[in-house]
Amino acid sequence: MRASTSTEFANVSDELKERRQWLLWKWETVGENKATKVPYQSNGRRASSTNPATWANFEDAGASFERGGFSGIGFAVTKDDPFTGIDLDDCVSLETGEIAPGAMELVRSFDSYAEKTPSSTGLRIWIQATKPTGECKKPGLEVYDRGRYFTVTGWHLAGTPETIEPRQKELEALIAEEFPKPEEPRRGERRPYDGTPGEKLDIEEFLASSGVLVLGETLDSTAEKVFKIVCPWVHEHTGGDRSGTRVGQYADGALFFRCEHSHCAGRGWAEFREEVDPRVPAMVKLCKARRVWGKPARRRSA
Numbered sequence: 001m002r003a004s005t006s007t008e009f010a011n012v013s014d015e016l017k018e019r020r021q022w023l024l025w026k027w028e029t030v031g032e033n034k035a036t037k038v039p040y041q042s043n044g045r046r047a048s049s050t051n052p053a054t055w056a057n058f059e060d061a062g063a064s065f066e067r068g069g070f071s072g073i074g075f076a077v078t079k080d081d082p083f084t085g086i087d088l089d090d091c092v093s094l095e096t097g098e099i100a101p102g103a104m105e106l107v108r109s110f111d112s113y114a115e116k117t118p119s120s121t122g123l124r125i126w127i128q129a130t131k132p133t134g135e136c137k138k139p140g141l142e143v144y145d146r147g148r149y150f151t152v153t154g155w156h157l158a159g160t161p162e163t164i165e166p167r168q169k170e171l172e173a174l175i176a177e178e179f180p181k182p183e184e185p186r187r188g189e190r191r192p193y194d195g196t197p198g199e200k201l202d203i204e205e206f207l208a209s210s211g212v213l214v215l216g217e218t219l220d221s222t223a224e225k226v227f228k229i230v231c232p233w234v235h236e237h238t239g240g241d242r243s244g245t246r247v248g249q250y251a252d253g254a255l256f257f258r259c260e261h262s263h264c265a266g267r268g269w270a271e272f273r274e275e276v277d278p279r280v281p282a283m284v285k286l287c288k289a290r291r292v293w294g295k296p297a298r299r300r301s302a
């Protein structure tokens with residue numbers, strides 16, 4: 001992956017440069033080979049996205065980066081600054097540089113400074129706004145206005161303003177559309193098994209045949225059988241946390257899947273089965289996984 005140059009850093013919006021909220025970061029591999037952007041101070045110690053004592057001004061962070069040893073610089077957003085960052089992942093084709101239509105539409109609607117992220121496959125839109133409360137994070141789209149640092153590349157997206165514009169109303173519209181308030185989780189609500197009529201699935205057999213990693217059996221006051229499992233979407237959990245996921249079956253055959261992690265909030269038995277059932281063709285799964293912006297990223301064949 002290519003790194004930014006000092007010329008490119010000159011593109012960074014002045015509104016950000018003026019603040020002493022900068023840090024450095026390095027690509028590091030942690031856990032299951034997942035490349036992570038670890039924040040650092042220029043002295044080589046870790047930086048924290050929530051500890052201002054570990055931040056520097058733009059010039060110092062840039063100078064440390066120039067001296068080498070880091071992958072890039074970043075900016076920590078706080079509740080005391082007016083900034084919000086909107087991350088659009090996996091929306092730029094590496095081969096053609098083409099931007100997915102849904103992502104481009106969003107960039108245009110915000111009409112504020114936007115740049116490519118270090119992977120070159122994502123975009124970040126910077127706006128002035130306060131994010132409504134609650135987590136705004138799902139595959140392909142994340143929004144933060146505090147408690148988080150953003151990488152800054154200076155790879156300004158041509159056609160977007162050089163300044164960070166006030167876009168509160170636009171942000172609220174996006175959140176309402178993309179992160180609607182979840183209905184109160186009704187404990188005990190079960191999504192009935194909706195497979196082939198007449199087929200009664202045996203959960204133990206199903207788990208065994210689908211290769212789901214079962215961590216143990218557990219007790220539930222109403223379900224006949226409940227198993228703690230490794231969530232098939234565990235890679236989306238914060239820190240890859242393997243706890244908090246269970247599946248079960250009632251005496252009448254009804255099945256449920258429940259995962260406490262926010263990414264899995266809308267997922268029930270139907271989604272779980274589709275994800276892990278070997279009878280569901282891999283292409284169907286792939287298309288679903290990539291259906292972030294309505295259309296999968298187009299790739300031109302040579």
Ligand SMILES: [Zn+2]
Pocket residue numbers: 231232233234237245259260261263264
């Ligand atoms: Zn999960």
